[in-house]
Amino acid sequence: MLNQIVKNLILIKQDFVKNYSGSAHIQEVIPFQPSKEFPIAEDHLNLLHYFAKQNPIYFNSFEQQIAGISCTVYEGDINEHWLNSIKHGTSCQPFYPTWIMSAYIMAFFAKQLGYSELVDIGSGDGRIAFCGTFLKLISHSIEIDDVLVKLQDTLCQSTHQNFHPKCEDALEFDYSKIKLIHPVFFIGGLPQMGGDVLATNIIDKINSMPDLKNNTCIVFAGTHSKRHLSGNLENGGWSTLIEKHNLDVIDTISLPTVWTFDQEIETPYIYTKFK
Numbered sequence: 149m150l151n152q153i154v155k156n157l158i159l160i161k162q163d164f165v166k167n168y169s170g171s172a173h174i175q176e177v178i179p180f181q182p183s184k185e186f187p188i189a190e191d192h193l194n195l196l197h198y199f200a201k202q203n204p205i206y207f208n209s210f211e212q213q214i215a216g217i218s219c220t221v222y223e224g225d226i227n228e229h230w231l232n233s234i235k236h237g238t239s240c241q242p243f244y245p246t247w248i249m250s251a252y253i254m255a256f257f258a259k260q261l262g263y264s265e266l267v268d269i270g271s272g273d274g275r276i277a278f279c280g281t282f283l284k285l286i287s288h289s290i291e292i293d294d295v296l297v298k299l300q301d302t303l304c305q306s307t308h309q310n311f312h313p314k315c316e317d318a319l320e321f322d323y324s325k326i327k328l329i330h331p332v333f334f335i336g337g338l339p340q341m342g343g344d345v346l347a348t349n350i351i352d353k354i355n356s357m358p359d360l361k362n363n364t365c366i367v368f369a370g371t372h373s374k375r376h377l378s379g380n381l382e383n384g385g386w387s388t389l390i391e392k393h394n395l396d397v398i399d400t401i402s403l404p405t406v407w408t409f410d411q412e413i414e415t416p417y418i419y420t421k422f423k
């Protein structure tokens with residue numbers, strides 16, 4: 149089922165890009181209702197739409213048939229949050245969200261793999277942690293920007309999904325405080341934009357908790373774009389770090405994000421575990 153949803157989401161994104169005539173700063177698509185192309189629980193899909201409708205970064209929405217599938221298009225603007233997010237010295241990447249549907253797929257796959265907690269590092273508006281919560285993962289959202297954390301607090305209240313936002317520097321945060329047992333960590337930041345520093349720090353912290361190491365999944369956001377990586381494109385640019393820290397790649401899922409909207413390629417998310 150998951151492979152089918154991923155394939156159809158990419159098909160919708162690519163068709164939408166070819167025909168989109170709007171001028172919004174960001175835009176994304178969510179299927180209007182469950183279908184054979186998107187066999188998603190109706191209550192889950194409704195929550196994805198509700199998150200978008202309650203999120204002030206989106207200022208407009210409309211229904212549209214895309215690749216023969218009824219969808220809702222959400223248009224928004226993240227300029228203010230982008231500017232806020234780059235003011236922090238240890239921020240690894242400006243606020244550029246993945247699509248809400250992509251966030252759902254990422255959390256859903258982690259659930260399928262058997263993980264029980266989700267920790268989203270550099271969580272932006274908290275969409276991955278939000279999806280983890282209603283998928284019955286205990287979610288924790290770590291974000292350094294106070295404005296984004298206030299946005300997350302508002303979304304927790306309005307959606308009635310508490311994904312535990314924390315305004316913290318992920319490099320300094322003590323992860324033993326949240327009593328993790330079988331967690332998946334999502335690392336926000338491409339390797340060439342400081343994500344490697346962030347990931348190394350998180351891995352070192354996990355290594356310092358022996359009971360946690362063998363039960364942890366780490367998910368890296370990568371890129372297939374040569375314009376972003378001048379070196380090794382293997383594993384989305386993360387191959388050197390993966391080898392250095394003795395990680396096994398479980399799987400890679402390529403999904404639409406805001407930063408690949410105008411590209412024919414998608415963003416690869418690399419799921420790894422310690423050997």
